[in-house]
Amino acid sequence: MNNTFLKACRGEKTDYTPIWMMRQAGRYLPEYQKIRGNVTFLELCKTPELCVEVSLQPIDILGMDAAILFSDILILMEAMGAPLEFHDGRGPVFPETIRDQSALDKLIVPNADESVGFVMETIRLLRQELKVPLIGFAGAPFTCATYLIEGGSSKVFWETKKMMFREPQLFHNLMEKITESTIGYMQAQARAGAQALQLFDSWAGILAPCDFKIFALPYVQKIISSLKQFDIPLIYFANNGSTLLDYSVESGADVIGLDWRINIKDAIKHVGNKAVQGNIDPFALLLPEDELRKRIGRLLDDASSAHGHVFNLGHGIHQFTPPDQAKIAVDAVHELSSR
Ligand code: CP3
Numbered sequence: 407m408n409n410t411f412l413k414a415c416r417g418e419k420t421d422y423t424p425i426w427m428m429r430q431a432g433r434y435l436p437e438y439q440k441i442r443g444n445v446t447f448l449e450l451c452k453t454p455e456l457c458v459e460v461s462l463q464p465i466d467i468l469g470m471d472a473a474i475l476f477s478d479i480l481i482l483m484e485a486m487g488a489p490l491e492f493h494d495g496r497g498p499v500f501p502e503t504i505r506d507q508s509a510l511d512k513l514i515v516p517n518a519d520e521s522v523g524f525v526m527e528t529i530r531l532l533r534q535e536l537k538v539p540l541i542g543f544a545g546a547p548f549t550c551a552t553y554l555i556e557g558g559s560s561k562v563f564w565e566t567k568k569m570m571f572r573e574p575q576l577f578h579n580l581m582e583k584i585t586e587s588t589i590g591y592m593q594a595q596a597r598a599g600a601q602a603l604q605l606f607d608s609w610a611g612i613l614a615p616c617d618f619k620i621f622a623l624p625y626v627q628k629i630i631s632s633l634k635q636f637d638i639p640l641i642y643f644a645n646n647g648s649t650l651l652d653y654s655v656e657s658g659a660d661v662i663g664l665d666w667r668i669n670i671k672d673a674i675k676h677v678g679n680k681a682v683q684g685n686i687d688p689f690a691l692l693l694p695e696d697e698l699r700k701r702i703g704r705l706l707d708d709a710s711s712a713h714g715h716v717f718n719l720g721h722g723i724h725q726f727t728p729p730d731q732a733k734i735a736v737d738a739v740h741e742l743s744s745r
Contacts, residue, residue, distance in 0.1 A: 411472040415639035417714035423743035424471035429722030430464040479545030485521040503557040518594035526598040542600030546607035548622035596636040604641040611646020630658040666720025671708040681714025
């Protein structure tokens, strides 16, 4: 068993810096596309045997030091009772938006083992196959709320911010319900065998710090504190979150995920004795090999003072990234960090 990733999360000494990449199981791999060619995205998410196969691909093909469960943050929203559709080229769509109390009242707090049992089954099956640790995940409540309120992806988040500022109580009620659901969901993942858990807050960065503190952070804290009993590393990733870094630390997470917009050295000064995860620009994978290796070397140096460093991209790997470039990065991290 290769436990390098878990050790780095706990700030323990490792023989080299472990690496995985957010969204590592996905469309940039032809092997993923082959499977995806026969099923819709949602069918894929609900078929444990196929989820296992695509979760294993980046481990087998690229040599990542951790696997991430194949699923989507929005699967839980569907289990809460919000019909979910994925349209090619347009991303996720929720035709029934949540914009008033009566729509919110129709959402339920699901029993995760029953309503998304396929996720727990995927975790159990993966644990039998894997020789690296398995990361489970969920969306952070604020990010999930934006999808439910907007009805899908958004650029300006008009409806979300309108609700926050005009009907704050309604917004908090929605956050409360998502939080309760997420606690049940992540606890079920831990019981099924997830060895670390990550909260993805992809849209946290659209908030002013003062609003993040009131409308998002308390819910992240509540989820994190409900998971401490499992004694597994908890990772919080706020995308575009450099200006929220001190709050990310207050989340209680053991590992602070960093996007590429901040120098990791500066970030480390804020995180105290927690580990950091990140943070190369996903597009830097397009650099010529020698420059990519140099950039990775610099990042490793800059992170040398960290109390644990998990190498990652600053956000998900882009779908048009050549897999060979991802492989160069994995090999470079292993080689340049080996001690
Ligand atoms: O990281 C992994 O490899 C595990 C699987 C995973 C997926 N989505 C699979 C996926 C994870 C961890 C996610 C998280 C996720 N989903 C986030 C947070 C991370 C981030 O990127 O900010 C968000 C915001 C979503 C919601 C979502 N799912 C969107 C907006 C889209 C469409 C746009 C896009 O990026 O593709 C998806 C679809 C999705 N989720 C795909 C995959 C592999 C592509 C689906 C396909 O095959 O067509």
